[in-house]
Amino acid sequence: MALADVMLAVLWLGLTAYVLFGGADFGGGFWDLLAGDARRGAAVRAQVEHSIGPVWEANHVWLIFVIVMLWTGFPSVFAAVASTLYIPLTLVALGIIARGAAFAFRKVSDEPRLRRLFGAAFAFSSVATPFFLGTTAGAIASGRVPPGIAAGDLLGSWLNPTSMTTGVLAVGVTAYLAAVYLTLDARREGATELAEGFRRRATATGVVVGAISVVGLAVLRTDAPALFAELSSWPALPVVGMSVAAGLVSLALLRARAYLAVRISASLAVVGVLWAWAVAQYPVLLPGVTVEAAAATDAVLAASLGALAVGALLLVPSLWWLYRIFQRTAPESSRTVAPPRADTR
Amino acid sequence: MDEVLLAAGATAADLAAARMQMALSLGWHIVVACLGVGMPALTLIAEWRGYRTGDPAYRLLARRWARAMGVLFAVGAVSGTILSFEMGVLWPGLMGTYGEVIGLPFSLEGIAFFIEAIFLGVYLYAWDRLPPVPHMLAGIPIVLAGTASAFFVVTANAWMQQPTGFDEVNGRIVAVDPWAAMFNPATPPQTAHMIVAAFMVAGFLTASVYAVAMLRGRRDRYHRLGFLVPFTVAAALTPVQVAVGDWAAHFVAQYQPVKLAAMEGLFETVAGAPLTIGGVAVDGELRGGLEIPHGLSLLAHWDPNAVVTGLNEVAPADRPPVTVVHLAFDLMVGVGFALLALSAWAAWSWWRRRDLPRTRWFLRAGAVSGVAAVLALEAGWTVTEVGRQPWIVFGVLRTTDAVNPAPGLVWGFVLVTAVYAVLTVATAYVLRRMTRSTPVPAALEDSDVDSFKVV
Ligand code: HDD
Numbered sequence: 001m002a003l004a005d006v007m008l009a010v011l012w013l014g015l016t017a018y019v020l021f022g023g024a025d026f027g028g029g030f031w032d033l034l035a036g037d038a039r040r041g042a043a044v045r046a047q048v049e050h051s052i053g054p055v056w057e058a059n060h061v062w063l064i065f066v067i068v069m070l071w072t073g074f075p076s077v078f079a080a081v082a083s084t085l086y087i088p089l090t091l092v093a094l095g096i097i098a099r100g101a102a103f104a105f106r107k108v109s110d111e112p113r114l115r116r117l118f119g120a121a122f123a124f125s126s127v128a129t130p131f132f133l134g135t136t137a138g139a140i141a142s143g144r145v146p147p148g149i150a151a152g153d154l155l156g157s158w159l160n161p162t163s164m165t166t167g168v169l170a171v172g173v174t175a176y177l178a179a180v181y182l183t184l185d186a187r188r189e190g191a192t193e194l195a196e197g198f199r200r201r202a203t204a205t206g207v208v209v210g211a212i213s214v215v216g217l218a219v220l221r222t223d224a225p226a227l228f229a230e231l232s233s234w235p236a237l238p239v240v241g242m243s244v245a246a247g248l249v250s251l252a253l254l255r256a257r258a259y260l261a262v263r264i265s266a267s268l269a270v271v272g273v274l275w276a277w278a279v280a281q282y283p284v285l286l287p288g289v290t291v292e293a294a295a296a297t298d299a300v301l302a303a304s305l306g307a308l309a310v311g312a313l314l315l316v317p318s319l320w321w322l323y324r325i326f327q328r329t330a331p332e333s334s335r336t337v338a339p340p341r342a343d344t345r
Numbered sequence: 346m347d348e349v350l351l352a353a354g355a356t357a358a359d360l361a362a363a364r365m366q367m368a369l370s371l372g373w374h375i376v377v378a379c380l381g382v383g384m385p386a387l388t389l390i391a392e393w394r395g396y397r398t399g400d401p402a403y404r405l406l407a408r409r410w411a412r413a414m415g416v417l418f419a420v421g422a423v424s425g426t427i428l429s430f431e432m433g434v435l436w437p438g439l440m441g442t443y444g445e446v447i448g449l450p451f452s453l454e455g456i457a458f459f460i461e462a463i464f465l466g467v468y469l470y471a472w473d474r475l476p477p478v479p480h481m482l483a484g485i486p487i488v489l490a491g492t493a494s495a496f497f498v499v500t501a502n503a504w505m506q507q508p509t510g511f512d513e514v515n516g517r518i519v520a521v522d523p524w525a526a527m528f529n530p531a532t533p534p535q536t537a538h539m540i541v542a543a544f545m546v547a548g549f550l551t552a553s554v555y556a557v558a559m560l561r562g563r564r565d566r567y568h569r570l571g572f573l574v575p576f577t578v579a580a581a582l583t584p585v586q587v588a589v590g591d592w593a594a595h596f597v598a599q600y601q602p603v604k605l606a607a608m609e610g611l612f613e614t615v616a617g618a619p620l621t622i623g624g625v626a627v628d629g630e631l632r633g634g635l636e637i638p639h640g641l642s643l644l645a646h647w648d649p650n651a652v653v654t655g656l657n658e659v660a661p662a663d664r665p666p667v668t669v670v671h672l673a674f675d676l677m678v679g680v681g682f683a684l685l686a687l688s689a690w691a692a693w694s695w696w697r698r699r700d701l702p703r704t705r706w707f708l709r710a711g712a713v714s715g716v717a718a719v720l721a722l723e724a725g726w727t728v729t730e731v732g733r734q735p736w737i738v739f740g741v742l743r744t745t746d747a748v749n750p751a752p753g754l755v756w757g758f759v760l761v762t763a764v765y766a767v768l769t770v771a772t773a774y775v776l777r778r779m780t781r782s783t784p785v786p787a788a789l790e791d792s793d794v795d796s797f798k799v800v
């Protein structure tokens with residue numbers, strides 16, 4: 001395997017981690033948005049805030065990691081994508097700002113009016129951001145980002161049937177993952193009723209996301225026939241099949257309330273979509289541009305990958321420690337369920 | 346190189362918008378980033394003192410700073426993310442060719458960000474779950490990783506000032522030595538100056554909050570310590586910063602003489618060049634400034650009669666804007682010396698009486714020191730970045746050739762500006778409310794500390 005392929009694989013692993021962890025944090029905002037008025041939604045919002053609070057910043061770094069690896073490993077591809085898709089990417093960036101800032105602001109605000117305002121900004125941007133990010137994936141997958149700087153259609157590249165479908169799919173995936181993860185979090189903390197609510201949401205979104213995927217394949221067939229042909233043949237087809245199977249298993253596991261197992265199967269279903277796309281498109285990154293042609297020089301790839309390998313020695317145990325501390329049952333003192341904290345002395 | 350003058354197709358308005366958007370988002374991020382580098386250290390000092398002495402004032406300070414840090418880090422992380430997008434969205438001509446050359450420091454920075462975010466999560470959210478010593482140990486990686494990320498990102502900027510470590514044939518990169526690119530000649534002075542600036546900004550800003558409270562009559566132990574701890578850190582670093590700034594100036598004199606000429610408003614190459622303070626550039630000369638004979642030659646080359654390069658050595662198209670760079674430089678140096686005087690005043694009083702100066706003027710100066718440090722910071726970056734013009738990569742790539750040629754960048758700039766305006770107001774409002782909604786009790790007790798929630 002050439003260094004460029006290793007780089008691409010590492011990049012895609014980073015993207016996978018971002019979708020699984022960061023994506024679920026976005027989904028938390030989705031459920032926050034749909035939680036209803038302040039009183040009825042309080043329990044859901046508190047659970048979302050509690051579950052993603054300590055980890056979202058670390059999860060968010062995966063996105064930065066992917067961007068940086070892209071411009072280090074495949075600079076011309078980064079330039080082509082960023083310049084042609086500058087409109088949705090600017091919207092993504094602004095959505096990220098609104099979401100992270102509003103989340104942090106809401107947590108420390110105790111005025112109900114402010115909490116509602118920040119909560120709305122957090123929830124709305126949690127849905128808009130994955131949508132626009134999804135449209136960029138559709139733009140690349142359907143071959144609408146040509147090589148060169150701003151060489152593609154500034155609007156048509158991301159306002160098209162494939163991009164709209166991938167945008168909606170991205171939102172659905174985040175909502176699905178979040179609901180699945182939150183069932184276990186809620187049950188671990190003894191909130192059985194809340195867990196049941198998330199179970200119902202997870203099942204419903206699972207079905208909806210499955211349906212969107214089927215529609216998406218139909219769209220690809222007319223809108224991006226080349227990608228569709230690759231997806232429906234060896235070697236991508238088995239990955240697609242794995243994803244479908246994992247999705248069906250997840251529904252059964254949700255029925256059986258096997259919340260830990262369904263975390264794994266639901267993640268696999270999502271990972272399947274991502275990697276099926278990668279396998280189908282490999283080795284072409286942009287129309288007429290292969291991995292090999294776009295890759296940075298070997299010295300750069302070796303240095304960056306080496307640095308990452310050394311960094312991983314620090315990161316893996318630290319990440320493990322972080323998740324372990326917060327996956328243990330919380331002691332009473334740090335469980336802040338009641339949102340109005342207006343205990344001014 | 347001269348043929349590349351042809352503009353890349355972006356209109357002048359789009360280019361201006363892109364530059365202003367970059368300057369706005371960088372200039373915003375850098376303030377929060379400095380707090381992100383400096384505040385964990387201040388908080389750890391307070392937490393450690395509180396642990397050793399049991400003093401509730403220190404312990405409450407640590408908790409309250411940690412709570413503010415939680416907000417600032419979130420804002421720092423998201424305002425940094427937009428920068429990574431903008432590198433490609435606004436400057437594809439830079440990243441498409443040279444992205445790989447500066448890729449290594451950014452990869453390393455990514456690792457540092459991870460460490461920072463992970464341990465921050467542990468430090469803030471597990472305050473009451475971990476015993477004190479492991480908790481403080483969990484804070485140390487935040488300080489190290491924050492400093493490291495400042496180092497890495499500034500090496501990338503240093504490379505834009507002194508591009509080394511690559512071979513280019515017909516606009517294509519054919520060979521890269523990523524370590525040589527990262528450790529270019531500009532790296533040592535620039536990174537040292539930036540890291541010291543970060544701690545100064547964090548220290549003076551935090552101290553100024555307590556100086557304001559003390560001016561309003563809150564002179565209890567809690568507020569005194571809240572002023573003293575960060576002020577001491579920042580004041581101790583100020584003389585170091587002036588020395589490092591001098592090093593940076595010598596570096597510029599040697600490696601970017603045209604930038605130095607712009608910084609000093611020197612249009613003609615002369616021996617025994619004077620130092621001009623203030624003034625604006627009109628028709629190829631600096632007007633209205635105060636001249637100190639031989640000053641510039643002395644400062645830049647340690648020799649009152651040394652020859653100093655003027656702007657006339659390069660074609661007008663290769664000169665940076667003079668007035669902005671010159672005034673920004675004067676502002677930074679002026680603030681640097683003012684802060685040095687303030688630090689010396691405090692040190693002298695402490696040495697004589699083991700106490701801060703009694704006059705209210707000292708607290709007034711302390712109250713503005715934070716804003717002053719931020720001004721110096723922004724002014725310093727203006728010198729560095731505007732002084733690098735018209736090059737985005739000094740001597741290699743022009744800014745006009747790097748900008749995204751797509752139409753409509755102006756609208757992106759308008760949108761980003763609006764979002765940043767809201768973000769600024771919201772951040773300031775939330776931070777203020779945090780101090781108001783849970784006031785510090787006059788007689789602090791342990792129960793006040795224990796009931797204060799960090800997150
Ligand atoms: C608290 C902030 C602060 C203070 C008090 C000073 N500086 Fe500074 N300066 C910075 C913060 C800063 C900075 C914002 O951090 C810069 C921008 C880029 C960099 O590396 O540091 C900078 C850049 C910068 C440069 C340009 C370097 C380049 O373009 O490569 C020079 C020549 C100086 N400084 C010199 C000084 C001198 C002589 C000072 C003493 C009085 C001084 N600075 C005080």
Ligand code: HEM
Binds near residue numbers: 500
């Ligand atoms: C450390 C890494 C940094 C990188 C990689 C970087 C990169 C860039 C780029 C790509 C541009 C646009 C091109 C140009 O106009 O020259 C720019 C401009 C600018 N940057 Fe930086 N920058 C860095 C740090 C900073 C910081 C921290 C500030 C903080 C204030 C800053 C201030 C500016 C300003 C004021 C401009 C506009 C200059 C002009 O008038 O064109 N830079 N920088």
Ligand code: HEM
Binds near residue numbers: 060432539
């Ligand atoms: C001299 C300039 C800079 C310094 C000292 C600096 C420092 C920092 C620090 C300490 C953080 C951690 C968050 C915080 O403390 O609030 C941070 C966040 C970030 N910065 Fe900067 N930064 C600088 C310029 C830049 C530039 C030019 C870029 C990108 C091109 C950038 C990208 C980021 C990103 C992506 C994050 C978010 C990381 C996270 O999620 O934790 N920074 N920066």
